Amino acid sequence: MTDWLGRTVLAVTERDFVRRAFTNTKPGRALARRFVAGESLDEAVAVAHELIAAGFDVSLDHLGEHVSHRQEAMQARNDYMACLDRIGSAGLSANISVKLTQLGMGLDDDLAASSLGELALRAAEVGTTVTVDMEESEYTDSTIAIYEKAQSEHGNLGIAVQSYLKRTRADLGRLIPLGGHIRLCKGAYAEPGEVAFQSNDDVNAEFDQLLGMLMAAQETKPAIASHDEARITAAKRLIPDREAPYEFQMLYGVRGPLQRQLLDEGLPVRIYVPYGAAWYPYLTRRLAERPANTLFFMRALFGRR
Ligand code: FDA
Numbered sequence: 001m002t003d004w005l006g007r008t009v010l011a012v013t014e015r016d017f018v019r020r021a022f023t024n025t026k027p028g029r030a031l032a033r034r035f036v037a038g039e040s041l042d043e044a045v046a047v048a049h050e051l052i053a054a055g056f057d058v059s060l061d062h063l064g065e066h067v068s069h070r071q072e073a074m075q076a077r078n079d080y081m082a083c084l085d086r087i088g089s090a091g092l093s094a095n096i097s098v099k100l101t102q103l104g105m106g107l108d109d110d111l112a113a114s115s116l117g118e119l120a121l122r123a124a125e126v127g128t129t130v131t132v133d134m135e136e137s138e139y140t141d142s143t144i145a146i147y148e149k150a151q152s153e154h155g156n157l158g159i160a161v162q163s164y165l166k167r168t169r170a171d172l173g174r175l176i177p178l179g180g181h182i183r184l185c186k187g188a189y190a191e192p193g194e195v196a197f198q199s200n201d202d203v204n205a206e207f208d209q210l211l212g213m214l215m216a217a218q219e220t221k222p223a224i225a226s227h228d229e230a231r232i233t234a235a236k237r238l239i240p241d242r243e244a245p246y247e248f249q250m251l252y253g254v255r256g257p258l259q260r261q262l263l264d265e266g267l268p269v270r271i272y273v274p275y276g277a278a279w280y281p282y283l284t285r286r287l288a289e290r291p292a293n294t295l296f297f298m299r300a301l302f303g304r305r
Pocket of ligand 1: 251
């Protein structure tokens, strides 16, 4: 969830000269490396191996979103196919996380839907699942529609939902009966007051309500995707009443000691591992969540000159 400072970071990082300062400088690329496993599949697989050896599960995200040509959307599908092939051949305890605007949603929804179906099919062949990330609110309807179709045809998908959206409670009524896994997060985009709660307190209160719904639903597998200790504590309180599987999820590079602590407590934890050359929009959302990250970058950039 992005507060006013986070929104400012998002607005500033959209500027071209700021983007260049991040992508063309050593401090910018170094900051990205804190949150991104690398630009190649090999680098991502190496990070996945380390995490899995430490006891985590992994979700691999080949970065990219909002493609402007069908060719790019088809390339994204092929990149994910290669990722699934590696998950299979390396025997990784990993699934994939996919943004539908990267597969062409918004440009050609049918193409995005058929690519998601192909990925789900290949994922089933290698014995894994596909999670559909949730993007800006203008795409929530089409994301859910494409997910619903793929999940009813293939049955090995899941979807992310955002507690900052006022509609999510109603959406869960549709999504839970589909039986896929559901990743609950706060939401990472700047959204207006008409559709989204604006205060941290409201977003957190809604998160806990939705968490209660998900943990009570034995037909779905909830993924508690947060680094917020209060949310994690709330989830832990619900574990004794849960019979079916659940897991915690955190982002690569964020709160490593807390990730480890949950694992040491015997809880299932999956780390979301992004990789690829198109890392800039992902990085800006990580900066907006914690504007102090931007200050580190500014200092490094300033010190360098
Ligand atoms: P909060 O932002 O309150 O952070 C709690 C604490 O965690 C902070 O005090 C800080 O210590 C630490 N922290 C959080 N973010 C940090 C950062 N970037 N750098 C350093 N420290 C940080 N969103 C979305 O809209 N669609 C999606 O599909 C997903 N998918 C997703 C998957 C997974 C596995 C996770 C963990 C998160 C997402 N998100 C997402 C992002 C999510 O919506 C949210 O923006 C971030 O998780 C930050 O929110 P927290 O719940 O961690 O709380």
